[in-house]
Amino acid sequence: MKRRAAIALVLLALAAPAVRAQERHGRPWQELTPEEQWRAWENYQRYQQLPEQRQKNLERRYQQFRDMPPQERQRLRQNYDTYRGLPPRQRQEFIDKYHRWKGRK
């Protein structure tokens, strides 16, 4: 019994870094769908062209996003879908509202 518990503890200790890494960085590349791999690859190439400061900002925001509870992340995804679905005029209006809202904060 003790031996089993010890083995379980060792396995847990071995698995913990991988779990932590997944929590921090998300899914591994192999788990992405082909469409997601395309999107990630294209965005990666755009990312490489950004100045270093912008890259760091993105990484910081990504960590904020990863640290959010799953429901909150889901809410943001839904908001993004809504935003993408807006006609160009309404989207521009939203951006104008965002600047106005940001200025009032």
Add this chain to the structure above:
Amino acid sequence: MRCQRARKWMTAAVDGELSPRRRRALDGHLAACAACRRELAVTERMLTALEGLPMEAAVSARLEQATLRRVRLAAADEAERAPASRWTRWLPLPAFALATAAVLVLAIGIVRRTGQVPGAPAVRPAPKLDARGVAQAPPSLLRPPRRFAEAPPAEPPAKLAEAPDLFVDMSIIRNLDKLTHFEAIQTTTLDDEPATPDGLEPPSNG
């Protein structure tokens, strides 16, 4: 503030990344500098156009049907012409596969190169007029061509392999602030203060 610094801060301002103090300084500069106002308007339009880029190319039902019809015709043609010898009995199958692959590659190539689905009507939006009545460049001119057409590598670079979701969700991450406060932003009113001609906010010096 000099124009060089103002331009350095512009993308951060568009993304809502600028601190309120810097934002005020930038607004102060923009109020006095028409060239930087124009630059900011272009930056905003570019970033909006970038966000509007499709994640994937749509293929119309018409193109799909036409492709399938051509493949069927090619296969039937091959079957009719197939000689009776033993090894050539297998010819229709690779011919069918080749024809399918060729038509698909052609279709994807057309869509990716032109951004236009063959057979779909080309819609050209009327040029937008800004507050001064000057025609702005149509979105098609602002939208940069899709430069990254090559397939992702089997072995991704270290950065991409380390955090692929960063790049999958980059559009969300870029707009994190907007999306987090989406509802509050939507209920914000625009009509209490008039915007400046460039669509910029008036400088807030308070």
